[in-house]
Amino acid sequence: MITGKNNVICKEKYSMKKIFLAFVIMISVNSFSQTCEQRETKLLQAVGGFSSALLYNTYGVIGSIADAYVKNAYNATMVNNLMTAQKTLADNLVTMLNNLVKDSVLKQTDRDYAMGVITILNGLKDQASLLQEFSTVNGEKKQEAYEEKRKENWSAICKLMGIKE
Numbered sequence: 001m002i003t004g005k006n007n008v009i010c011k012e013k014y015s016m017k018k019i020f021l022a023f024v025i026m027i028s029v030n031s032f033s034q035t036c037e038q039r040e041t042k043l044l045q046a047v048g049g050f051s052s053a054l055l056y057n058t059y060g061v062i063g064s065i066a067d068a069y070v071k072n073a074y075n076a077t078m079v080n081n082l083m084t085a086q087k088t089l090a091d092n093l094v095t096m097l098n099n100l101v102k103d104s105v106l107k108q109t110d111r112d113y114a115m116g117v118i119t120i121l122n123g124l125k126d127q128a129s130l131l132q133e134f135s136t137v138n139g140e141k142k143q144e145a146y147e148e149k150r151k152e153n154w155s156a157i158c159k160l161m162g163i164k165e
Helices: 003-031 035-068 076-102 108-137 142-159
Strands: none
Touching: 035 076, 035 108, 035 142, 076 108, 108 142
8 A cells, every 4th residue: 555655755756757858858859959060069178178177187296296205205216106107198198189180180279279288298297207307316406497397387288278377
C-alpha cells in the first residue's frame, strides 16, 4: 500500500525525469541547429580558455616550487623532478599546438594565438630549467637569470590574456 508521502515522492521523481528529458532534448536540438562554424568557434574559445588557465597555473606552480626551495621545503632533487615533469607537459602541448599550426587547420587569428601560447610554454620551460640550475648551483647569477625569465614570462602571459601586469 502506498502512503500519501511516498506517492508525492514518486510524482516528484517522475517530474524530475520529465524535466531532465526535456532539458536533454532542448540541448540536442540546440546543438544540431548550430552550424559547424558556430560549434568550432565555441570549441576554440574553450581551448583558448583552457590554455590561458594552463599558462597561468604553470607559471604559479613553477613559482611555488621556487619559493619552496628557497624556504628549504624542497631540496634540489625534488625541484629537479617537479620541473622535469612541468617541462615534459609543456613539450607535449607545444607538439600538439605545432601540429595544429603546421596542418593549417586554424584561422590566422587562432594560429597567432597558438603561436603565442607556444612561445610562452617555451619560456616556461626555460624558467623551469633555470630553476633546476639554480637549485643545483645556487648562485646569484642563476637566481638573477631565473628572476628575469620569470618576469618576462609574466609579461607575456598578461599580454596574451589581456590582463594588467
